[in-house]
Structures are given as C-alpha cells and as structure tokens.
Amino acid sequence: MSSRRPASRAATPVPVPAEVPTETATVTPSENGAPSAVKNSVVLGPNDRLVGQLYIEGDLRVSGTVDGAIEATGDIEVAGGGKVSGEITAYNRLIVGSGASLIGGDVRIARLTVQDGATFSGRVSMGKHEAAVPAQPPPVTQAVAETAAAEPVAAQPVADDMSTPRASTGWTKRKKGR
Amino acid sequence: MDVQEAVAEGAASAENGEVKRDGKKQFSMGPGDILEGKLIYDGSVHADGRVEGEVRVSGSIDVASGATVKALLEGSNVTVKGQVEGMVTARDKLTLGRNARLSGDIQVRRLQIDDGATLNGHVRMGDFEQQASGQ
Numbered sequence: 175m176s177s178r179r180p181a182s183r184a185a186t187p188v189p190v191p192a193e194v195p196t197e198t199a200t201v202t203p204s205e206n207g208a209p210s211a212v213k214n215s216v217v218l219g220p221n222d223r224l225v226g227q228l229y230i231e232g233d234l235r236v237s238g239t240v241d242g243a244i245e246a247t248g249d250i251e252v253a254g255g256g257k258v259s260g261e262i263t264a265y266n267r268l269i270v271g272s273g274a275s276l277i278g279g280d281v282r283i284a285r286l287t288v289q290d291g292a293t294f295s296g297r298v299s300m301g302k303h304e305a306a307v308p309a310q311p312p313p314v315t316q317a318v319a320e321t322a323a324a325e326p327v328a329a330q331p332v333a334d335d336m337s338t339p340r341a342s343t344g345w346t347k348r349k350k351g352r
Numbered sequence: 353m354d355v356q357e358a359v360a361e362g363a364a365s366a367e368n369g370e371v372k373r374d375g376k377k378q379f380s381m382g383p384g385d386i387l388e389g390k391l392i393y394d395g396s397v398h399a400d401g402r403v404e405g406e407v408r409v410s411g412s413i414d415v416a417s418g419a420t421v422k423a424l425l426e427g428s429n430v431t432v433k434g435q436v437e438g439m440v441t442a443r444d445k446l447t448l449g450r451n452a453r454l455s456g457d458i459q460v461r462r463l464q465i466d467d468g469a470t471l472n473g474h475v476r477m478g479d480f481e482q483q484a485s486g487q
Contacts, residue, residue, distance in 0.1 A: 267467070288465035290445070295477045300470050 213248065220254060237274075250283075252276055252292075262296070270294050376411060383418050397427070400434075417451055432469075 214232025218224060222238035230246040237254035243261040244250065250264040252274040259277040262268060265284060270276050272289040278296025288294050377395030381387065385401035396411035403421040407413060412429035415421055419434035426441040433449035438456045440446060446460040450468035457474040465471060 285467060286465050286469065286471060287467040288463050290462060290464040292463065293477060294463050295475045297474045298471050300472055 215248070218256075220256075243279075378411075379409075381416075381419075383416070415452075417449070 214230070216230050216232065216234050218234070218236045218238040218240065220237045224238070224240045224242065224244075226242045228234070228240070228242070228244045230244075230248075232246065233248040233250070234244060234246045235251045235253060236244075236258055237252075237256040239256070240258040241260060243263075244258070245261075245263040247265045249267040249269065250262060251267075251269040251271070252258050253269070253271040254273055256271070256274045257277075258275070261279045261281075262276065263280075263282045267285040267287065268281065268283040269287045270289065270292040272291035275293035276296065277293070278298075281296045281298045283298075283300055286298065286300060377393070378398060379391070379393050379395060380398040381400040381403075383400050387399070387401070387403045387407075388405055390406040391397070391408070393407070393409045394411075395409060397407060397409050397413045398416065399407070399413060399421055400416040400419045403415075403419065403423050406424045408424075408426040409428075411427060412431065413425050413427035414431040415425075415434045415436055417433040421434065421436040422438055423436075424439045424441075425436065426443075428443045429445050429447075430440055430442040431447045431449065432440075432452040432454055434451075435453045436456065437454075440454065440456060440458045440460075442458070442460040442462075445462040445464065446458060448454060448465045448469035448471060450466045452466075452469040452471075454470070455472040457476070458471075459476045461477065463475070463477060
C-alpha cells in the first residue's frame with residue numbers, strides 16, 4: 175500500500191538533489207504560508223484545545239486553548255484569541271499576538287515579541303536555554319566507572335551506549351587513587 | 353538625603369533638562385550624564401548615560417538606547433531602548449524596543465515587546481495590589 179516512499183528513498187544514487195524525503199512534507203500538505211517546504215508546522219485552531227504536553231519539531235501556531243507544557247524547535251505563535259497556560263519553550267521565537275494570552279510558568283525562548291494588548295506573564299529567560307541540560311553527565315559516567323571497576327568483564331554487555339570509551343580510562347583511575 | 357543629592361546632580365546637568373511639555377515637567381539627561389541615588393519626580397524622565405539607584409515618577413520614563421540603568425524604575429509608561437537591570441513597574445504600559453536589554457522582574461498593566469529585545473525576569477501583569485512601595 176504505502177510502500178512507495180521507502181522505494182524512492184532507497185533510490186538515493188539518482189543525482190537529482192531536488193527533494194529530500196522528509197516526513198514533514200506529509201504532515202503539512204495544506205500549509206500555504208510555509209516558504210521552505212522543509213519546515214514542519216502545527217496549527218491549533220480557535221476551537222482546538224490541548225491539555226498536557228506537546229513537543230513539536232518545527233513551528234507551532236495556537237489560536238485555541240493550551241493547558242500544559244509546550245516545546246517547539248522553531249517558533250511558537252499565540253495568535254488571535256489563543257490562550258496558553260503553562261511552560262513554554264521555543265528554540266527560536268515566541269510571538270504573542272494582541273488578543274492572545276499567555277500565562278506561563280517558565281518561558282524559555284531565544285527571541286520574543288509581545289504585541290500591545292496581549293496578556294503575558296511568567297518567568298522569562300532568553301538566550302542559551304540548552305546550557306542547563308548537559309550539567310548531568312559526570313555522575314552517570316562515574317556510576318559506569320564504578321561498575322566497570324567492580325566487575326570489568328561483566329560491565330561491557332550492560333547498556334552503556336555512548337559513554338564506554340570515556341569512562342573506561344580516566345574515571346577508573348581516579349576512583350582507585352582515592 | 354539621597355533625594356537631595358539626586359536632584360542636585362540633576363539640576364547641575366539640567367541645562368538641557370527641565371523641558372516643559374504641555375505644562376508637564378520633563379527631566380532630561382544626556383548621554384554623558386550620571387544619576388546616582390533616588391529620584392522622585394513629578395513629571396517625566398528621559399534617562400540617558402548612567403543611572404543607578406531608584407527612579408519613581410508620576411509621568412513616563414524612557415531609557416535611551418545608549419543608556420545603562422541599574423535601578424528600580426517606576427512610572428506610568430516606561431519605554432526601554434537601552435540596558436536596564438532592576439525591577440521595573442509600569443502603572444500603564446511597558447515597551448521594550450528592539451535593542452532593549454532588560455533583566456529584572458517587571459510589573460505592568462500592558463506590555464509590548466519588539467522583536468530583538470532581550471528580557472530576563474519575572475513578568476506580572478494586572479493589578480497593583482501589593483506594590484513594592486515599601487519606601
């Protein structure tokens with residue numbers, strides 16, 4: 175039935191660089207405003223309502239109601255009479271239109287536009303919001319190193335996908351030295 | 353004490369300051385001016401140069417694009433084009449221009465942020481129940 179796409183994807187040797195086969199093209203067939211076809215964009219209309227969490231690789235446009243946490247790798251626009259309450263993370267822009275309302279918890283974005291007439295409140299932090307994430311790896315590698323030191327043979331099959339090469343040398347030595 | 357100091361300093365550089373507009377006073381600073389302390393002013397303030405301390409006015413405050421402000425600001429309309437560090441209260445509207453950089457908590461009735469502005473802090477919108485007018 176739908177086995178046509180994989181076939182076209184497998185036919186990569188064809189030198190035509192015209193269209194990269196992405197799923198995003200399928201998701202937004204009718205999005206007329208998208209200039210570059212590669213971008214994914216999700217629209218929640220005035221009668222739509224979302225309660226919970228939403229993660230979008232691409233843009234999100236809300237003119238309905240969202241109650242929960244939303245995160246988009248592109249832009250988030252709250253337009254019309256859109257109402258959003260909860261955590262907001264936009265890797266690029268956040269736009270709050272003049273009739274829209276955003277009652278945020280944490281609002282993490284790179285760029286922000288709030289139009290006059292909008293309702294906007296929350297804790298805003300702009301710029302490098304991803305810097306907070308990689309603070310955790312050290313304890314993980316330490317734990318791996320510990321198991322490696324305890325039983326060096328059995329440690330390998332355990333699912334340490336990426337951290338094995340790093341953990342095997344430096345950390346074990348330090349552990350023993352202490 | 354503080355108030356006097358601030359006023360005195362303002363008066364010293366007030367050759368361009370004290371512009372009257374529709375019968376309302378305006379305290380106008382230039383790019384080389386420095387204000388340190390606490391200024392309570394019945395009128396509007398155009399802040400430029402460097403401001404440190406506290407500025408409370410009955411009219412509007414506008415922070416020029418080259419200005420560096422480390423102060424608590426309170427006015428009916430506050431327009432920021434420069435750099436501000438500190439709490440900002442706008443009894444009516446706060447506008448952040450495209451090159452504005454504001455870090456601090458803000459309390460406003462209306463808010464407009466132009467693309468390009470940077471804001472870090474907590475935004476509260478709505479009524480002014482327990483205003484930070486502890487002084």
